[in-house]
Amino acid sequence: MRDKIVAGNWKMNKKLEEALQLVKELAVSEIDSSIKMIVIPPFPFIHSVVNNVENSTIKVGAQNCAIQASGAYTGEVAAAMLKSVGASYIIVGHSERRLYFNENNSELVEKVNQSLKNDLTPIYCCGELLEERESNNHFKVVESQINEGLFHLSKEELLKSVIAYEPVWAIGTGVTASSEQAQEMHAFIRGLIAQKYGQETAGAISILYGGSCNPKNAKELFALPDVDGGLIGGASLKSDDFVAIANSF
């Protein structure tokens, strides 16, 4: 069985006090033990958040890492540093990084490699722009993101990774992908994995949906055969909403 995951990407939100309040609330909430809950705060809060979830099953991730291992790269944060403060996951290739910080698939290969080298699980993001869907290029776009950013991995490495499909037009817009749109893309991604790595590997990789997922639509999305949970933005900033989403499987 694949892991069922809800991951909260806080993006560039909250101050330390608010961050700790949120994780305190999450840490005492009732979540089914079969669900993996991950919170992904901005870099400065990771260490304190890790300390505050120690007595719970909640894991902590980072939103990005450097392509380099260490050295004279002012302002960058290495995967090894994130590991040393207790992170377990790294989001790689979020569309906001691809769009606003010009991250390309070859840099993302380095970030995926840095994550795995440091025993961190990459959450590799893919997803098409609205115009790419409207011009019927969404499968082609996602295929090349997956091919170029992830398929250099060995089977063993891929099995240590998570994929998130986040259609860019659904992020922060209140417009969620329909069940049909989500399922067909998740099945397509799983099919790509099956072609390259075999059916068994494809069946073992968690593929998360992201984009305006909320307590109202999570149940329908998480019930889809190839959707194994969500990468949640806005709705992960409030404990009630995030817990309700986690309890939507």
Ligand code: 13P
């Ligand atoms: P929203 O849930 O705010 O649409 O954001 C999704 C996302 O980008 C998570 O990484």
